[in-house]
Amino acid sequence: GAGRKRESDGVDDRRGREEVRVLDIGTGRGGFPTHAAAECGADVHGIDIDPLHVSEARANARERGVAESTEFSVGDYHDIPYPDDTFDAVSGIETVCHSECKERVLEEVRRVLVPGGRLMISDGFRSRTALTDPEAEKLRTxxxxxxxxxxxxxxxxxxxxxxLGFTDVTFDDHYEQIIPSARRQWLPSLAVTPLLKAAAALGLIFKDIST
Known part of the structure; x- marks a missing residue:
């Protein structure tokens, strides 16, 4: 989590005074936005570069009865299609890792956040930079x-x-919680890489990446 500088304490001080506006970048099928709208009553917007995902997110919102408090549109988080200072909070769930220019994503997020707004990212991160050549090859796999x-x-x-001016930056390690699902997600990728090479990679990667 991280917050953009301002005199007040961020998003929480806005609750009760006006509806909280949230942007979910790389929203996929809209799981998090529809949950936030249903459970927190937030005004949630989601962007994704895939039109199919956007259609599925809208359908998901209708099924959960939150279509009126959610809005999904095709958009690139490297060039977020909203004006400056629009959102009280921005979320990114397992999506920033897919960017080849993560700094640009953060610049855009900061631009659309109001002063004091909050950023929450749930993603994979490396805990160390120095890798041996074999380790780097396995990571690449x-x-x-x-x-x-x-x-x-x-x-x-x-x-x-x-x-970029974010303050109160914190990282929480959920390694143990995500390992089971991460291993399951790995199985489909075996089709695009040699089986033994992939199996060897599994032994390393989940020890070296913190999330």
Whole structure:
């Protein structure tokens, strides 16, 4: 989590005074936005570059009865289609890792956040930078299987946030909680990489990446 600088304490001080506006970047099928709208009563917008995902997100919102408090549109988080200072909070769930220019994504997020707004990202990060050649090769195998150019390093990502003026930057490690689902997600990628090479990669990657 991280917050953009302002005199007040962020999004929480807006509750009760006006509806909280949330943007979910790389929203996919809209799971998080529809949940936030249903459980928190927020005005939630979601953008995704895939028109099919946007259609599915809208259908998901209708099924959950939150179509009126959600809005989904085709959009690229490298060039967010909203004016400056629009949202009280921005979320990104397992999506920033797919960007080849993560700094640009953070710049755009900062632009559309109101002063004091909050950013929440749930994603994969590298806990160390120095890898041996065999380790780097195994990491590349995993990333290619997930269509991820690279995982950001925790310290470098924090530095990028702070350079943009974000404060109160915190990282929570949910490694143990995500490992079972991460292993299941790995199975489809075996079709695009040799089986033994993929199996070897599994032994390393889940020890070296913190989320």
């Amino acid at each position: 995993v990333l290619d299987g997930w269509a991820v150019p690279d995982f950001a390093h925790i310290s470098e990502f924090r530095e990028s946030l702070e350079e």
